Amino acid sequence: MIEATELIKRYGETTAVDRLSFTVRPGVVTGFLGPNGAGKTTTLRMVLGLNRPTGGTVTVDGQPFGDRPRGLRHVGALLDAHDVHGGRTARAHLTALAVGNGLPRRRVAEVLAEVGMADAAGRRIGGFSLGMKQRLGIAAALLGDPPVLLFDEPLNGLDPEGVRWVRNLFGRLAGEGRTVLVSSHLMREMEQTAEELIVIGRGRLIAAESLRDFAARGRELRVSVRTPDADALSGVLARQGAVVRAEPGGTYTVTGLPADRIGELAFAHGVRLHELSPHSGSLEEAFMELTADSVEYAAGVGR
Numbered sequence: 336m337i338e339a340t341e342l343i344k345r346y347g348e349t350t351a352v353d354r355l356s357f358t359v360r361p362g363v364v365t366g367f368l369g370p371n372g373a374g375k376t377t378t379l380r381m382v383l384g385l386n387r388p389t390g391g392t393v394t395v396d397g398q399p400f401g402d403r404p405r406g407l408r409h410v411g412a413l414l415d416a417h418d419v420h421g422g423r424t425a426r427a428h429l430t431a432l433a434v435g436n437g438l439p440r441r442r443v444a445e446v447l448a449e450v451g452m453a454d455a456a457g458r459r460i461g462g463f464s465l466g467m468k469q470r471l472g473i474a475a476a477l478l479g480d481p482p483v484l485l486f487d488e489p490l491n492g493l494d495p496e497g498v499r500w501v502r503n504l505f506g507r508l509a510g511e512g513r514t515v516l517v518s519s520h521l522m523r524e525m526e527q528t529a530e531e532l533i534v535i536g537r538g539r540l541i542a543a544e545s546l547r548d549f550a551a552r553g554r555e556l557r558v559s560v561r562t563p564d565a566d567a568l569s570g571v572l573a574r575q576g577a578v579v580r581a582e583p584g585g586t587y588t589v590t591g592l593p594a595d596r597i598g599e600l601a602f603a604h605g606v607r608l609h610e611l612s613p614h615s616g617s618l619e620e621a622f623m624e625l626t627a628d629s630v631e632y633a634a635g636v637g638r
C-alpha cells in the first residue's frame with residue numbers, strides 16, 4: 336500500500352505537488368492520471384525517495400521507501416525507459432542491476448522471458464525501439480519480485496499488441512495481490528487498464544475513485560436545447576449554476592444540469608422547449624472537463 340499525506344513539492348516559485356493525499360491499495364491496478372505537468376513524475380519520484388518532499392509524507396507499506404534496505408525487493412519502478420546505457424546488452428543491463436541489489440542472477444533470464452525479450456537478451460539496448468525499451472524497463476521493475484510496482488507512462492511507444500500485453504501483465508500482477516500504480520496523461524490509456532483512478536491537476540487531487548464512478552461523471556455532460564424563449568431559459572438556468580452556450584443553427588448547449596431538471600425548470604417558468612436532448616460524454620470528456628482548469632493554468636503561466 337502507498338499512502339501520501341499532504342505531500343508538497345516546490346521548485347522555487349513552482350509548486351509541482353500541492354498538498355496531495357491519496358492511498359493506493361494492493362490487488363487492483365490504480366491509474367495515476369493528469370495532464371502534462373500535473374506533477375505525476377514528481378510524485379512518483381517522492382514515493383521512491385528520489386525527490387525529497389518540501390512538506391508532507393509518503394510511505395510504502397507504512398515506511399518511507401528510502402528507509403528500506405534492498406529497495407528493489409519492495410518496490411519496482413519504471414520511470415524513464417530511455418534512462419539506460421545504450422552500449423550494454425539487455426542481459427548485461429539487468430545483470431548489473433541484479434548484482435547491485437543482491438538479487439539472484441537467475442532472475443535476469445526469468446524477467447526477460449516474462450516481458451517476451453528472451454531472444455533480444457544479447458542485443459545492445461542502443462538499437463532498441465521505444466517499445467522494447469519499455470519492456471526492458473518493466474523487466475527491471477520486476478527483477479526483485481516486489482509487492483509494489485510503479486510505472487510512469489509505460490504505454491508510451493507501445494504498439495496495440497504491446498499495449499494489450501502490458502494491460503494483461505498489470506492485471507496479473509495486481510491479481511497476485513501487488514500494489515500497481517500506472518501513470519498516464521491519456522484517459523483512453525487507462526480505460527481498459529485501471530480499476531481505480533487518482534486524478535491530479537496542478538499538483539492537486541481532483542478525484543480518487545473507481546473508474547466506474549469516474550465514468551458516471553461523463554453521463555449527461557451536455558444537454559442540447561432548442562427554444563424560442565432563449566433569454567428567459569438562459570436566465571433561469573444560470574441562476575441554478577448551469578452554463579448556457581449558443582451554437583450555430585439556433586441550438587443551445589447546457590452544461591451543469593441534467594436534462595430532466597432543465598425540463599422541469601423550463602416548465603415551471605413557462606419557457607417553451609422544442610428540443611431537449613442529453614449527450615453522454617466519453618471518459619475522455621469527463622477527464623478533460625475535470626482537468627480543464629489545471630490545463631488552462633499550465634498554459635497561462637508561460638510554461
Ligand SMILES: Nc1ncnc2c1ncn2[C@@H]1O[C@H](COP(=O)(O)OP(=O)(O)OP(=O)(O)O)[C@@H](O)[C@H]1O
Nearest residue numbers: 346349351369370371372373374375376377378520
Ligand atoms: N527538477 C525540476 N525543477 C524545476 N521544476 C520542475 C522540476 N521537475 C518538475 N518540475 C515542474 O513541476 C511540475 C510538475 O512536473 P512533473 O514532471 O511532475 O509533471 P507530470 O505530471 O509528470 O507531467 P508530464 O506528463 O509532462 O511528465 C511542472 O511544472 C514541471 O515543470
